[in-house]
Amino acid sequence: MQHSAAVWDHKAAMEVIKGSNGIDQVVLRNQQGSSVRVSLQGGQITSWQNGRGEELLFTSSKVKFKPPKPARGGIVICFPQFGNCGSLEQHGFARNKIWSIDENPPPLHPKDSLGQSFVDLLLQPSKEDLKCWPHSYELRLRVALSADGKLNLTSRVKNTIGKPFSFAFAYHSYLSVSDISEVRIEGMEILDYLDNLRQKERFTEQGDAITFESEVDRVYLKSPSTVAVLDHGKKRTCVIRKAGLDDVAVWNPWENKSKAMADLGAREYKQMVCVDAAAVEKPIRLKAGEEWTGQVEFINVASCFCSDAWLS
């Protein structure tokens, strides 16, 4: 597909294909050969590849494509709950629903439009859904791939008419790594975190970076807008920038939990780390007519770039 940046047509850069679970996926491509796939099942991002065709997101080799359950991997949209702390299913229902494509999405901001391909997916409650979560909302997920391969996800939740409601939100993001022992996460030093492995007790991070030697399941609170996931094995860094989302959840199931999970290989915990831009500790509250926006951007760079430059 040949396009010059000036005449880049986002519709031409978008294709709808059947996923292996039989559900439609939208594929976005840019001129460098990067691509992103998003499934209508859960609005889940199932792939993000750089211009060399390298996959940047982890998907389990034992993935089960059995809707309504989400696939183990990619980026999972967790709404209106994160974890299993409320009355709803773990991580909320959005990931278990079929979303629709908005054929007439609002235009991109002019400064974002050059070379950017994007699609908007929508989730609105059915009558059946209203029985378990009785709130009138619209959730719009914009998936955008920039000319230089950045993946940008913007979610807008609107209280369309009803009573005020509160929700939690997370982009549950499985990053593909060389080996978990080679990974460090920078940008969350001295932050407080809630430890899911110790009844959500609150601790303060002591290390100069987060590294992994056993199972980790934490929510870091009020984190800065940028964190960096350095992979010394692959010599690459994933810079994660977020807005409207205070927290960052970090998860690696390690050996015993991986063995117990039917859709994860026993040793695959080594090739993944979840780093999730999230709003968990303080739920978002919307009155009738109000709208919230939560955005995350993933930037894949060679590790020779100094991470300090991204974090400053």
Ligand code: BG6
């Ligand atoms: C993490 C949670 O975010 O997601 C973990 O903190 C959980 O406790 C993991 O095990 C995976 O959840 P699920 O429901 O997709 O298996």
